[in-house]
Amino acid sequence: MAKKRKMKMEFRYYQMQDGSPILALLGEKWEQNYGRDVDFLHFHNYLEIGYCYSGAGELVLGEETVRFAGREFTIIPPNFPHTTTSDIGNISKWEYLFIDVEGFLANAAGTPLRAEKMVQRIYSKAFCLKECEYKSLSDKILKILDIMRGGEEFYLEEAKGILLALLAEVARLNRSSQEENIEEKGKITNMIARSIDYISQYYMEDIRIGDLAKASHISETHFRRVFTSYMHMSPLEYINKVRIQTACEILKKTDEPISDIAYKCGFTTNSTFNRNFHQLMGMSPAEWRKRPENYEQQLLKFDIHSEKGW
Structure with missing residues (x-):
């Protein structure tokens, strides 16, 4: 029996200026x-923000299809x-604006914990929004577009x-009711923030979970449970x-x-590095270096074709 042919999916990647x-x-x-x-979907390596000045059609966002019109x-x-049709x-x-969210927030968001939290929220879903209902967001998008268009000093x-x-x-906007309840109950603790900061500074060393728990003055079992619940x-x-x-x-x-x-x-051994890299990225380090497509698990069912962005 012949294998079912994979559906086509295109990866359009962009490069930021230094x-x-x-x-x-x-x-x-x-x-x-x-x-x-065009009868296939595509995805990008950066956050995409698009502003529609005029026109009408359909947007396919994952498994959802929505109508779009001007001023959205x-x-x-x-x-x-x-995809847009x-x-x-x-x-x-x-x-359009393409944004290196992780690179930007790593320097602008204060602590690694705050940056990680913002990235998770921003990446949690896709939106198509009306300007009249989200004017504050719309005004900021239009302002950035105008600034980038003008290119004046210090733009x-x-x-x-x-x-x-x-x-x-x-x-x-992406704050979930679950997160609100967690914050209201005080379960987001300084303990997690300190642990995240420590990991971000000393990831290259032999970090033992027991030591993180000891620094937080709780048992290792309790630390693992609290950390996993939040992160x-x-x-x-x-x-x-x-x-x-x-x-x-x-x-x-x-x-x-x-x-x-x-x-x-x-990583103390190459085999451990390769195993963890493949588990997270879906390919070996050598493959990623040659073709750095950081696609998520649900994209693996597609036949991925790479195309440099226009």
Whole structure:
């Protein structure tokens, strides 16, 4: 029996200019009939914010299809399957911002815990929102688009200031009722914040969960339970996540030997590094370095085709 053929999915990746967390796609090129001869979804390596000035059509956001029209905007996390299709004969005008959320918040959000929390919230879902109902968000998006278009002196510093406010608002928008209850009951503790900060500074060393628990003045069993409840992963899983994320940055930016990177990120053996890397990223470090597609688990059922963004 022949294998069922995988559905096509396209990975469109963008590269940021050095020192900038924002890539703006502006101008007449984005005034067109979208979706011509396209029967597949795509995803990106950065958060995509799109603003629709005019036109009408359909947006596919994962498994949901919604109508769009002028004066609406989208917020779509990285690795989230989507596509835009204009109505037949309709010209739609969009402009886009691609945002390196994790890189930006790592420097702008204060502590690693706060940055991690904001990233999780921002990436939790995709939106298509009306300007009239979310004017504060819309105004910030339009302001950043205008700043990037103008390119005046210190434009990037100005855009970054507004971007932080925009991302904070999106994070609040995605606040779940479960998180509200946790905060109201006081279960988000300084203990977790201290542990996250310690891991972010000493991930390259031999971090023992018992030592983190001892520093928090609770038993190791209780520490594991509280940490996992808040972070939705075990302490060891979080340590390995930090290590692998750091390794990805080094793989992407240098040609250092993989064995050296493994040691630098806190792994004592190559086999342990390779196993954890494959578990988190879905491929080996060598494969990731050649083709850095950080797609999520649900995308593995598709036939992924890479295409550099327009």
